[in-house]
Amino acid sequence: MVDLLTIIISKYNYWGYIVLMMVGLYAMIVKKNLVKKIIGMSIFQTAIIFFYVSIGMKKNATIPIISHGHDGGERAVHAVDFINPLPHVLMLTAIVVSVATLGVALALAIKVYRQYNSLEEDVIDSLIKEK
Amino acid sequence: METIVSIKPFLAVIVSILAVPLIVSTRRANFREGWTFLAAFAKFSIIASMTPLILDGVEIEYTIAQVLPSVAIKLRVDSFGMLFALVSSFLWIATSAYSVGYMRGLKEHSQTRYFSFFALSLSATIGVAFSANLLTLYLFYEMLSFATYPLVTHHQDMEGRSSGRKYILFIVGSSIGLVLPAMLFIYHMTGTLEFANQGFIAGIVSPKLIWILVLLFVFGFAKAAIMPFHSWLPAAMVAPTPVSALLHAVAVVKVGVFCILRVLTGVFGTQLLFSFQMDTILLYLASFTIITASLVALSQDSLKSRLAYSTIGQLSYIILGAALLSPKGMIGGMIHIAMHAFGKITLFFCAGAIFVATGTKNISQMAGIGKRMPVTLGCFFIGALSVIGIPPGGGFISKWYLLLGTLEASQMVMLFVLLSSSLLNAAYFLPIVYKAFFCTPEESLFENKINEAPPWCLVPLTITAICSIYLFFYPEPFLSLAKMASVGIFSRP
């Protein structure tokens, strides 16, 4: 029992991202307001970014910039001292993608608003059915 | 059995496809018909030129494209295929001439479309005749289904629409739903689809599956109109009569029975079928169709419908002949393809001529018409003789062989079926002729003046009628081809 608790607590980063992801999904599926859905989508994507960054973390390691190393960047680089920079790099790209998706989604939401004068999904659906 | 490779079979198939752009692009109607005739004559000459080789025992092959491992789109001309191809290509010439008279006589619309799809249908027919394996057979079978749809629905009215629907439903539905899985299953089990003398499936597939496969093919080739997949045929009578003549004498229906015969002899083989007693079920299916169709034909008032049901019955004669699994029966079935073609096409030509000249479609309105159209009705009489099987109609030869076949196979029930159905045939044909010629002047609905159909209609039907008589006296080369084919089918591989 204690082992199980230890495992659960030590993997807190995974729980964090799972919770965030579920929050995002919930917002996307359940909320009726289009902007709220978009925000949910953003949260969803952020959760995954969070996951990636977290897997690069190490104990007693510092951010992967050479001058911040324990030796102040004077000696050779020990990879042990730095957290994994690759996920950070990957996530820079992913953040860009996320922002672009946000932009496209918001642009489409503006178009929807101009067309139906509402951002609530049920209102729009009833407007469509009327036509 | 020597086999040579030559491009002639391929040319025979595509010569009419090549004619289509020419047909479509000409402005003048006479030139357009000219292209059709040119294509028809070219096709017939190419096919006829291969006949001497075939009669000598040579087979001609041509591979068009290798499309699957161990299966190609391939043509092979053998005696059975040659028989069918000769009949079809010769009768196309006659039908084209007749079409000119009919379509112009009725001032039909969309004649260019009509003639182009006709050409395509004949390509597909010759393709079926010359198929070397099941895949090629299936390809040209489907091509024929789609090429004949615009012909059947030519009039583009409500009737045409519902008939077209039935046509596609029965024919395409059965080929995709029944033939395709059967073909794929056979390919999966044996790895090949080439027709062979005693089939290629023996010993590889279990008996229960053989039964299922045979039935899949027999019903899958719905163009053979075996009951209950027959109702597309009477529905297709909405087409212009030359189309019906082509469909019911030459192309579509004979393709159906040809395919069944090919599959029975080339995929399964007579020995295999005999050892699993498949002949019984096939015989009973065929005889059921023959008797029922003949009975229904008695009740039809529309001439074309009566001819349609007659065709359904006659097609099953061919199946019956093959199902007897005896050499004479096989010859009878094969040669009936030719004899029935000539006889039936004469009958349809006459029906169309009557419609063009007088506008009558129903038999009850044809009393005394013999006085007005003696030549037409005379030829109708000859065609009827051939279909019934009375000399000097050519159909007597095929019926004779069929009867001999039943004796050879000791199938007395079938002998009875053949004889009784011949009586029924007489019962639904001869009264028409009698009423047409020998009715009292009060009953006659027509004046006593002779006012025949246009010459373009009259000449072809006279020619095919004369051919029917000629074939009685001299059934070559069809009889030799049928005999050769039968020998090949029953020989040990």
Place this chain on the structure above:
Amino acid sequence: MSRHFPALIIVIPLISAFFIFAAGGLKKTYCFYIAAAALAISLFSSIGLLLQVLQNKVVVYHFGGWAPPWGIAYRIDYLNGIVLVAVAAISFLNLVATKKSVEKDFTEKIGLFYTLYVLFVTGILGIVVTGDAFNLYVLLEIASLTGYALIGMGTEHAPLASLNYVFMGTIGASFYLLGIGYLYLATGSLNMLDIASILPNIFQSNVVLLAFVICLTGLFIKMALFPMHAWLPNAYTYSPSPAISLIAPLTTKVMVYVMIRFLLTVFTPSFSYGSMAVSTSFVWLAVIAIVVGSILALSQKSLKRMLSYIVIAEIGYMVGGVWLGNRAGLTGAILHIINDAAMTLCVFLVAGNILYRLSGDSFDNLKGLFRKMPFSMGAFVVGALSIIGVPPTGGFFSKWYLISGGIAAGHYGFVIALLFSSLVNVVLFFRIFEIAYFEPSDCPHISDRMDEEGKIFNDAPLGMLVPLMIVAVGLIVLGIFTDTIVTKVIQFAIPGEIS
């Protein structure tokens, strides 16, 4: 130069996007020609690459000279060689075919449209050509975002339909990213081949299994496999025709390619097909997709909507073929990627032609179309025959392999679903043929009929017809040369261990 084909193939369209954007502001007529030049170069490179692969079995390109797993490597083998050619050819043909349509629909926004078009093609080509899992995500998102924007440029409910597509598509891509994350977590690498070499040691690990499942889920959402297909009909129906004839043939089929790539190259067949239960249930899922897609297509009253449900059914064909796990099934699936892309292009181009000349594509608009637009309808007939599966079109042969695979695997449900789908397609297309062929009852004879523009024969302009004819002829050529394609290319794309 030919050494750099893998890079050129996506760099040229990418750079051209900037020029097109600039031209959109300055001189609109240049936009088309820049795009055409870029896509022509891509097509040329893709053919060159395929020829190189036929000679050398594999072509590898290290971006910036960095060797994997540190650098990004592009890897072209038999599988993506042929898909690459198909994608490049389709995007080029579609560009040429829809020129007039774009000029008519987007006169103001031509520059923007072509920019998006070229970026979309960049993304799709990149997905096919890349050998790096994360790079695939980036290109996937490039293609998806531009796709969303293209669809959103349509009429009526397009923005809403696109927004729903955004939501579903983002979930799908994010799941894929998550799966890649787990793979990275387990193997420390992002290069597909590198991952494949490390994975066999850790196949029992739950992380790998989770990565497999999550990646697949993401891909299934992106390829609109039932039950994640709901975004497709609306998105495809309301999209503008020049865009949809690009997106429809490519997006979902390329996602199937990605799935095959992951199953065969990254996870290797022994792991992917390791569990019979999983494989069989995915085939049943595909069966449901085929049946549902076909049945729903029957109840549609407009051409594009009907075609989008047919697309959903076709995805079922390919997914089922892949998960059968035997050589015939995989051959059928890969062949079907190519054939289906071609026939989807054909029918959607016809829909585009119809929309160019007529006000809508509901079945009422299609009356008498065989007389009005004979060439377009002729091509439509060829496309329909291919979708139904009539020889000698390509569609028949891919169905042949798929059904053979089903029989070999003993999965008769799949076989019956394929036959059922063929029969339903007969009904679907003959309904349209009937409407297009038979005169409406109020107008007995054709010579009296005029359409909205007062013309009887009113087919699409030559610029739209010629590429359409090329595609239609291509369908038959693909069929006749099936054996060449299979024995020269596809046969080697499938690992030897699959029988």
